[in-house]
Amino acid sequence: MVEEGAQRPSRNPSRILVTGGSSGLGAALCRALVARGDQVVSADLNPPAEPVEGVEHLHLDVRSDDDWAAAVAWVEQHWGGLDVLHNNAGVAGGGRIDVAGLDEWQWITEINLFGVVRGTKAFVPMMKAAGSGLIVNTASLAGLVHPAGMGSYNAVKAAVVAFTETMGHELAEHGIRTAVVCPSYFRTPLVENMQGTDTAVGAVIGVLVAEAPLGPDEIAAEILEALDRGEELILPDEAARAAYGLKVGDRATYDQVMRKQAARLNAMG
Template sequence: MPLPKHPRVVITGAASGLGRALALELASRRAKLLLADLNDEGSQETARLVASAGGEAHTVRCDVSRSDDVAELVGEADRALGGVDLVVNNAGVCAGGQVGEIPLSDWGWILGVNLWGVIHGCHAFTPRFKEQRSGHFLNVASAAGFISVPGLAPYCVTKAAVVALSEALRVELAPHGVGVTVLCPTFFRTQIVESGRGLDAAARDAALKLMGREGLQAAYVARRALESVDAGSLYAVPHRDGRWVWRLKRAVPELLHDVLLPQVMRRVL
C-alpha cells in the first residue's frame, strides 16, 4: 500500500547523506518528520532544509546502538507527529580491514550501529505497526549485503544481516498489513568513508573515487527507495551495476567471488 499523502516518518541517521536526501524527498510530499541522529547540528540543518522544502521536521538526539534511545522514538513520534507511517532505519557507519587484524572493538562498533540499530528500530516500532495494522519499514542495507568485498568484511556482514532481517520481517508482518523494503544501493556520495575505521589509504581513495561518479547520487537513491516503498517492493536496488551483480550472484555465485570480483578489486585498488 502506498504511503499516505502526507506521511509521518521517523528517519535515523538524518543529519547528512542519504538520511538528509530521504528527508528532502519526503518534504516534497509535505511529510511530518522526526529526524534522529547523534549529530545535533546536522539534524537541525536537515530540519531547516525540510522546512524550506515544504515539510515539517522535529529533531531528537539518538544513538541507535542503544535500545533505550530507539525505544523512546516511539513516544517522540507520537508527541511530535501524532503517530508514524514509515520508519527508515538508515543510520550507518563503515569499518574495514582484514579479518584477524580488525580490532574486535571495531567489529562491536559497526555491529552496534549497522545491525543492532536496525534491530532496535524494528523491535521498537513493530508492536505499534501491528496494533494499527499499517505502516512500513525501510531498512537501509547496501549492495555489500550480497557482494562480499575483501577488506570490508565487517561492513558486508552487517548489511547482509539487514537483508536477512528484512526478508524474515516481511513475511512476519504481511498478515498485519505492514510492509518492509530493504534498500541496497552501490556507490554514491556520503560521509561514511571519511568517518569510517580501519580503511587504508588505497581503499579510502578507491571508495571515494567510486562514490564521486556523476549522477545517481543520494537524491536519486532516495527517490527510488520511496518509489519501492509505495510499490510495496521488498527489494530496492536502485543502481544498474548493483542489479547486474545481484543477478550474477544468484546465477553463478562462485564465478563472481572466485574470478570476477578479484579482477575488479585489482583494477580499483
C-alpha cells in the same frame, strides 16, 4: 523514474521517522518526503548541517535504548502513531580479516545491525496496535555482493537483508510490510567518518565513492518510487542491479571478478 509531466498516483501523507537524517542519504530522503507532503522527523546523533523546513529533529543514538524509547514517546505525543520507520543510520568500515581488529567488527555491528534491530523492536508494538506500517531498512549492495576487504561491512549488511526479510514474514499478518534498500556506491559523506586500520581498503572505497555517478538525491528518488511500487528488495541504481544480476546469473564469472579485485587489494599491501 517517473517521466516528466506524468501524474503520480494519489497517496495520503505519511508520518515518517528517518534515522541518520542529518546528512547524506537520510537528509535526501527527508527533503524528498517533505516535498511530497509527508510529516517527517529526522532522528540523528547530530543536528542537520542544513535544516529543512518541515523536518523535525530528534537526538537519537541508535545504540541507546533510552533514546529509542524517547523517540517512541515523541511520536506518540505528537502524531499518535507512525506509518513508516526508515532505519537508515549507519557507518562505513571494513578491513581484511588479518588487519581489522575485533573492536572494529563490534563497532560496526552495534550501529549497522543492532541499530536496525533496536529501532524495529521499539516501533513494532505501535504498528501492531495500528494494524499497519512499513519498515524500511537501508542495507547496501554489500549485503548481496561481497567484495574482498569488507568482511565486517558485508556481514552486517547481509544480516540487515536477512533481518528485513524475516520481519516481512513475521509481521505480515499484522499488516506491517518491510523493504530493504541495497544501493551500490554513490556520493555520500559517510566515508568521511569511516574508521578502520586497513588504510588500503579505505583508499579504494574513497575513490569509488568520489567517482560514483549518482548522489544521494537521485538514490532517494529511486527508493521512494520503488516503495510506491511496493518493492521489497530495492536496488536503486544500475550498478547495483548489474552486480547483483551477475552474481545470480553467472556465478563463475562473478567469483572471478571478486577474486581479481581481492588480488589487486592484496597487492596494495
